[in-house]
Amino acid sequence: MLASASASASFLPRPKPKPxxxxxxxxxxxxxxxxxxxxxxxxxxxxxxxxxxxxPPAHPVPAPSLAAFRRxxxxxxxxSAPHLHRHLRWLLADAAHDPDxxxxxxxxxxxxxxxxxxxxxxxxxxxxxxxxxEHWRDLVVAVREGVLIPxxxxxxxVEMVGRVEGFEAGWWTDLGTGxxxxxxxxxxxxxxxxxxxxxxxxxxxxxxxxxxxxxYGMQDKVQIRHGSWFEPLExxxxxxxxxxxxxxxxxxxxxxxxxxxxxxxxxKLALDGGKDGLDHLLHLCEGLSSVLKPGGFFVFETxxxxxxxxxxxxxxxxxxxxxxxxxxxxxxADIKRFVTGYRR
Amino acid sequence: MASRLLTRSTAARxxxxxxxxxxxxxxxHLPAHGAxxxxxxxxxxxxxxxxxxxxxxxxxRWFSSPAAVAEAPxxxxxxxxxxxxxxGWTILPEAESDWRSHAAAVAQSVKLIKKRLKWGWILERxxxxxxxxxxxxxxxxxxxxxxxxxEHGELMGKIKSVNQFEQELMEHIDMxxxxxxxxxxxxxxxxxxxxxxxxxxxxxxxxNALLSGNNDSFxxxxxxxxxxxxxxxxxxxxxxMNMYRSWAQQRGYTxxxxxxxxxxxAGIKRATIKVDxxxxxxxxxxxxxVHRLVRISPFxxxxxxHTSFAAVAVIPILGDSSTRYQIKDSDLRIERFRSGxxxxxHANCTESAVRIVHIPTGITATCQNERSQHMNKAxxxxxxxxxxxxxxxxxQAQMNADHTQSLSEISWGNQIxxxxxxxxxxxxxxxxxxxxxxxxxxxNGELDDFILNFLSTSLDxxxxxx
Numbered sequence: 109m110l111a112s113a114s115a116s117a118s119f120l121p122r123p124k125p126k127p128x129x130x131x132x133x134x135x136x137x138x139x140x141x142x143x144x145x146x147x148x149x150x151x152x153x154x155x156x157x158x159x160x161x162x163x164p165p166a167h168p169v170p171a172p173s174l175a176a177f178r179r180x181x182x183x184x185x186x187x188s189a190p191h192l193h194r195h196l197r198w199l200l201a202d203a204a205h206d207p208d209x210x211x212x213x214x215x216x217x218x219x220x221x222x223x224x225x226x227x228x229x230x231x232x233x234x235x236x237x238x239x240x241x242e243h244w245r246d247l248v249v250a251v252r253e254g255v256l257i258p259x260x261x262x263x264x265x266v267e268m269v270g271r272v273e274g275f276e277a278g279w280w281t282d283l284g285t286g287x288x289x290x291x292x293x294x295x296x297x298x299x300x301x302x303x304x305x306x307x308x309x310x311x312x313x314x315x316x317x318x319x320x321x322x323x324y325g326m327q328d329k330v331q332i333r334h335g336s337w338f339e340p341l342e343x344x345x346x347x348x349x350x351x352x353x354x355x356x357x358x359x360x361x362x363x364x365x366x367x368x369x370x371x372x373x374x375x376k377l378a379l380d381g382g383k384d385g386l387d388h389l390l391h392l393c394e395g396l397s398s399v400l401k402p403g404g405f406f407v408f409e410t411x412x413x414x415x416x417x418x419x420x421x422x423x424x425x426x427x428x429x430x431x432x433x434x435x436x437x438x439x440x441a442d443i444k445r446f447v448t449g450y451r452r
Numbered sequence: 453m454a455s456r457l458l459t460r461s462t463a464a465r466x467x468x469x470x471x472x473x474x475x476x477x478x479x480x481h482l483p484a485h486g487a488x489x490x491x492x493x494x495x496x497x498x499x500x501x502x503x504x505x506x507x508x509x510x511x512x513r514w515f516s517s518p519a520a521v522a523e524a525p526x527x528x529x530x531x532x533x534x535x536x537x538x539x540g541w542t543i544l545p546e547a548e549s550d551w552r553s554h555a556a557a558v559a560q561s562v563k564l565i566k567k568r569l570k571w572g573w574i575l576e577r578x579x580x581x582x583x584x585x586x587x588x589x590x591x592x593x594x595x596x597x598x599x600x601x602x603e604h605g606e607l608m609g610k611i612k613s614v615n616q617f618e619q620e621l622m623e624h625i626d627m628x629x630x631x632x633x634x635x636x637x638x639x640x641x642x643x644x645x646x647x648x649x650x651x652x653x654x655x656x657x658x659x660n661a662l663l664s665g666n667n668d669s670f671x672x673x674x675x676x677x678x679x680x681x682x683x684x685x686x687x688x689x690x691x692x693m694n695m696y697r698s699w700a701q702q703r704g705y706t707x708x709x710x711x712x713x714x715x716x717x718a719g720i721k722r723a724t725i726k727v728d729x730x731x732x733x734x735x736x737x738x739x740x741x742v743h744r745l746v747r748i749s750p751f752x753x754x755x756x757x758h759t760s761f762a763a764v765a766v767i768p769i770l771g772d773s774s775t776r777y778q779i780k781d782s783d784l785r786i787e788r789f790r791s792g793x794x795x796x797x798h799a800n801c802t803e804s805a806v807r808i809v810h811i812p813t814g815i816t817a818t819c820q821n822e823r824s825q826h827m828n829k830a831x832x833x834x835x836x837x838x839x840x841x842x843x844x845x846x847x848q849a850q851m852n853a854d855h856t857q858s859l860s861e862i863s864w865g866n867q868i869x870x871x872x873x874x875x876x877x878x879x880x881x882x883x884x885x886x887x888x889x890x891x892x893x894x895x896n897g898e899l900d901d902f903i904l905n906f907l908s909t910s911l912d913x914x915x916x917x918x
Contacts, residue, residue: 243823
């Protein structure tokens with residue numbers, strides 16, 4: 109499905125680099141003309157950092173113009189990529205206050221929307237970056253270039269936390285929080301004593317996580333700290349009921365083969381797990397005992413079967429004295445996606 | 453039992469004669485089994501109109517008997533609703549100030565309302581339930597006891613509301629005669645106006661009585677499935693689904709798409725919408741069955757006339773948790789869309805459809821409308837729950853005759869309505885023979901007349917005892 113989308117994408121015109129300029133200066137007069145092959149997609153430097161779906165609906169567009177856009181946009185969708193029709197529907201839902209109103213109030217000028225759609229269809233820029241959000245569990249998580257888009261598999265992590273006895277009152281840490289999705293979802297389940305400390309080394313991630321925490325009113329429950337893995341938690345050693353992390357785990361050699369939406373657009377920092385993909389996971393395992401309380405719980409997401417089996421074996425043989433009930437947990441596709449366990 | 457009914461009816465008769473003494477203690481008229489039951493008898497969802505304030509009642513409200521009386525209220529000289537209706541008094545327009553005409557109109561309405569409520573059946577059922585309620589070991593099974601007392605309460609609420617209405621009519625008639633005897637013009641005008649008001653609210657109650665089924669007040673799912681015949685019938689199914697969406701929106705219901713299987717070329721193979729709002733099920737259940745379309749198919753290059761079919765099922769969303777089917781987690785198999793491959797950080801996929809299979813019954817539910825798997829799962833669970841509830845309702849169908857068929861049970865022979873766009877234009881309901889010559893308005897959601905016609909025909913023709 110995706111491969112064919114990319115094949116047909118090559119027939120489409122290439123975008124101009126600055127969609128807003130395109131619109132303001134040229135779009136009315138000249139049709140978009142092919143440019144040199146694009147080099148993947150760096151975030152537009154002067155693009156509005158506010159996610160599209162949160163911008164004010166300040167651009168009235170008459171219904172016929174919007175309908176014409178809809179037709180043009182749909183015409184770009186190859187029959188082999190029906191999911192793009194869904195994306196178009198969602199794009200309009202997110203970009204317009206009420207897409208059926210006349211005039212519809214858009215959150216970006218129609219020309220920008222057109223450019224965004226082209227970049228999605230042609231450059232394989234992830235749909236989530238286009239609208240600036242990902243619907244994840246019952247949350248609408250703001251995302252943008254520079255943070256990993258939360259994956260559906262990861263939704264299960266929150267349920268695992270919810271099954272830990274007494275989790276409501278505990279202190280939790282989400283290491284490498286990215287968009288803050290896990291931190292916010294966990295925080296929303298906690299009782300008055302519960303807290304989440306979310307760390308990330310990326311400044312963009314810190315900014316986006318802060319936005320998401322704010323959007324869900326979790327400022328009192330979630331503390332965001334800037335730094336690598338355990339570093340910002342020096343003062344909280346031995347205080348945590350649980351450690352959660354979805355660290356980069358893809359082996360470096362696999363990165364070039366990733367689907368374009370991921371490989372070309374998502375941050376390497378959040379994907380690259382080193383030679384075997386285990387660099388960060390092993391680092392996290394080593395730090396566990398110092399931050400967890402006795403009896404504390406941990407859950408890591410991994411690259412799947414082999415990594416999980418390795419980690420389970422590693423933790424329950426080498427560090428048998430520190431951990432118990434270490435096991436690999438299946439995701440919905442029956443892949444051993446998670447490793448969980450308890451500190452002794 | 454019989455003796456108590458006798459005493460109660462005697463009390464009622466006494467009361468209607470002595471009703472100028474206002475100091476009567478209402479609790480004297482409660483059935484013998486005590487104060488505990490009094491709370492159980494509180495009307496639950498009774499007649500929809502019972503909740504609406506009825507301005508006519510106010511001046512005479514305190515005359516009414518507080519007891520729910522199964523026997524017919526009478527006037528001082530022994531008139532009852534039945535005898536009034538039987539007198540054949542001419543019913544004149546509302547504007548005419550003739551008390552006989554007003555009384556006859558109200559009496560006719562009361563008879564119709566009773567028929568629609570299946571009066572004989574609810575009297576019998578409430579008697580049976582009160583016997584059960586008196587069993588000393590009833591509350592050993594609290595779930596059962598709760599069900600019984602709730603149903604009893606609802607039935608008593610309906611009975612009471614109708615009886616009060618009858619009582620009110622009798623009181624007005626007596627009052628009018630009294631006014632005439634005493635030459636009290638003011639009282640006479642006032643009573644005449646009250647009778648005219650009763651006539652109007654009786655019409656409203658007639659309509660509301662159409663929706664007195666057990667589950668009528670709930671929201672519902674509407675499912676549409678295309679019949680054989682490829683693209684043409686898939687397009688027809690989409691038209692039918694659109695008709696319901698517009699109908700529901702015009703009625704002020706909230707509509708959400710739960711599941712949609714698009715056809716390859718056009719239309720839908722099957723779709724489910726959720727219609728949220730009061731009495732959505734009560735109305736929509738009239739649409740269950742097969743809808744037939746005759747037209748020149750836009751998908752036929754030979755411009756030939758085609759006949760296609762779409763099946764419609766309607767499932768109530770039960771609000772009351774105690775009557776719901778209990779689903780065990782271990783009975784579920786949850787299938788999610790998976791892109792294949794290694795998943796996790798490797799994949800970016802916005803497809804998040806979830807399908808849930810209830811293993812013991814084989815019933816499934818799918819949701820793909822939401823943007824996260826978590827939400828799709830929650831929606832699919834709600835659909836599954838309602839399908840299983842429907843199964844449970846079907847199991848109890850002999851009792852309350854409130855069963856609507858699921859898509860799989862609807863036979864394609866069970867046509868309920870024909871929509872003809874060519875060679876002439878007409879929509880005709882095959883159950884009621886109601887027809888209109890403007891198919892466009894119907895396809896745009898103007899279904900109320902069809903629905904009300906069907907509801908009244910099916911209830912009024914049913915063999916309900918008076």
